[in-house]
Amino acid sequence: MELTRYELDNGMKVLLHRAAAAPVVACNVWVGVGSADEEPEEAGLAHVHEHMLFKGTDNRQVGELAREVEAAGGHINAFTSFDQTCYYVVMSSRYFETGLDILADAIQNSSFDADELERELEVIQEEIKRGKDNPSREASLKLFETAYAEHPYRLPVIGTSESVDSFGRDDVLDFFHKHYVPENMALVLVGDFEIDEAKDLVEKYFGGFENGGYTPRERAPEPKQTEFRGWAAGDDINQAHLRVGFHIPHATHDDIPALDLLGAILGYGDSSHLFQTIQREQQLVNSIYSGAYTPKDAGLFMVSAQYQLPEEGRSDTDVLGAIMKEVFRFRDVRPSLVDLERARTIIESQEIYGKQTVQGLAMKVGRYQMVTGDPQYEQVYYEALAQVTPEDIRRVAREYLTPDNCTVVLSHPEMHGEVTVDELEETTRKAREASESEHVKERVELDEEGFARVKLPGGPTLVIQEDHSVETFSARALCLGGLRYENVDNNGINSLLSELVDKGTLNWSAEEIAHRVESMAGSLKGLAGRNSFGLSMSGLSQFFERSFELFAGCLLESTIPDDEFEREKRLQLEYIRSRRDKLGAVNYEQFCAGFFAPHPYSMPSDGSEASIEALSADDVRAYYKSLINPQDMVLVVVGDIDSELVEQLAERYFSGHDTGESLAPEIPEPGELNKAQLVVSDLEKEQAHIICGFQTPSLDHDDKYPLEVLYAILSGQGGRLFYELRDKQSLAYSVGARMVFGLDTSAFVITIGTSPEKIEQAVEGIVREVRKLHDGTITEDEVARAKRYLAGSHDIGLQKNSARSLSVGLDELYGLGYKRSLDYGERIEAIEVADVERVVDAYLDPERMLVSIVKPEACEVPDDLLTRVLEE
The missing domain is CATH 3.30.830.10 (Metalloenzyme, LuxS/M16 peptidase-like)
Known part of the structure; x- marks a missing residue:
């Protein structure tokens, strides 16, 4: 890697790497302080700064930092570890200077407003509660606490509820002035920029950062462990x-x-x-x-x-x-x-x-x-x-x-x-x-974007994209199926089949398949979604031919051995039971059951204990045989491959199969929401979880795009929900909106995790924000920011071959055209305020929503909650 390294006069280290494969830049500021550098009374302060540095500066109000980045289609975030804290922005290279400006402003001029700090400390308390609801995370924290006797790695990065509760603004400022000095920082820039231009911008935004000198805290050494x-x-x-x-x-x-x-x-x-x-x-x-x-x-x-x-x-x-x-x-x-x-x-x-993404390169260099x-x-x-x-x-x-x-x-x-x-x-x-x-010894025409689409004789539709920027490839074979093709009796069969399809073929055992895949540093996995079923394989291009042979064999010649079936069935049952530990998953399952019934989307994707228990290996083999028909499939290969070789291999393995009629089950129509409905259940966790859902059209409807703009207006650190419900009211650590797309119907959902005593306040807040949308409050600036965010996120997300192959494959499978993702930016750019207002009026009616709540048993939710909220 060609790396330009130097120091500013103030002692800040600067690392620059030009990577022009995509018009994206990652800007990272690394600070050499983590939780292991805290004094006992400072436990969690490094993490508090991660939360506070983007909460406003002397030059920008609360929310402006995130809004500016997201308005430029970028991502802004931070993380804290034992050894360092990192603040980063990833955005289109055309907004490179904006990213540097924002990071420099946050690092040098954060205001640490006392009211904002108080609210953010509440949010961190919610984050601590959320962590306690995760048994796996708690076990890992306990390992470090037990293994280390003296060294500060024994303490949680996030601090404790007691330590966080003790912090005041002076504590934060003292910590900031002690550690946030140029000598203790490194600036890492990776992406599509010119080195000389980058140097000038670095000097412009960071050269005036005054250095106060830095003396690292001496960490207590860990004595040698001499007993269990x-x-x-x-x-x-x-x-x-x-x-x-x-x-x-x-x-x-x-x-x-x-x-x-x-x-x-x-x-x-x-x-x-x-x-x-x-x-x-x-x-x-x-x-x-x-x-x-x-x-x-x-x-x-x-x-x-x-x-x-x-x-x-x-x-x-x-x-x-x-x-x-x-x-x-x-x-x-x-x-x-x-x-x-x-x-x-x-x-x-x-x-x-x-090397596939600039943010990956920047993180590697910085670490x-x-x-x-x-x-x-x-x-x-x-x-x-x-x-x-x-x-x-x-x-x-x-x-x-x-x-x-x-x-x-x-x-x-x-x-x-x-x-x-x-x-x-x-x-x-x-x-x-x-x-x-x-102990025991042991031949294709490519267009200007590098794409080609071929309908193989007696085989699938083949879509290829040559991209030689990184020596990897990704292949996907997809057919209609998934949850949409299931019923009450076989619910979960697609999920089970996705785990079995690579567990034995006519030529290889499960062990041989696993060994072949990993010896080539690849990945092979079945796919079971809401609307589709398939197989994916990614790997290094030097092993493409061997990988493709294995990929085709698993998809077309899976034998589903009895012992593998019993093993995966047991694992799926155990996973279904373990879902009960996950608050959000329990509520999502409850929401879908009430929202989509009697459509198959109402069922859990992994099935129920009853449906999985009732399945036999013969049931799964019969379903597999009826589902996998190469002539109805879409096969996508993206990456550092030769298109003619791909076509030859695809025709060799996938064409000419004697298949029967395609599986085409009768799919019930989804129910209609004619009034506001409330669904409530109990789960003993620290938090409650709320989902508010509104019916929207299928994913091929033109309203998909204004609905996505609406989602972006509401979500993200600069979005309305984050600002109103988290920043102003401290209701939650995370809140947001998203689309749940389907081929027959979709849902626009708003989710929030909050303390049980704040349930009614949270529902009121969501309804209030939805009603505001109907009052002509959507602005040109919000829509413009949302459009830039969506387009930028889309571009960043498609850097990896695996992401492109899935997007291309699903669009082709659903009849939308394999290049639909390529003109996503243009489709989003065409959306205007009136389009967003129209979909708000058409679909986001609080009188026709379903609210699903999962909360601790001791917390009472009145039956007339929605009536009270909607009458206000």
């Missing part, structure tokens, strides 16, 4: 969450490349050892992963797993013992060269995939700068990665994967009974002993 640590507790959850950690060195240590490879071999992907042994063969877990977490200071080698115990015959310690035995096995055996090359390919491929001090450290890392041998991997396993360096955290359903730390330790040590004693 553990934590276990039962909770009202449906799935157990297991986390295992081993202390490892910092990011630039010589052992990190070998530890990264060990993580990939052990637990990354479907051909990894933990997946094959623990998830596939022994069927002990629903998901499992391992990898090395390498921040600025000493990190952790982690293993994470989720599982549900059967009613009898297995315990939490059985699961832990099996996992730890497989982990410790690598202390005694060297991985095969096949394993090593697969892992090396997976890790090295991330460098290529990371390396802040963590290692060398923005091009990646090259050093990959050179070291190439030198790692199987013996190196065994060496680091023996060095770091020991019971005395091990921390185990287990959050499990209360019904499992008590699990003690002593039991966790005993199980871990026995697994080490067992592994030690039992």
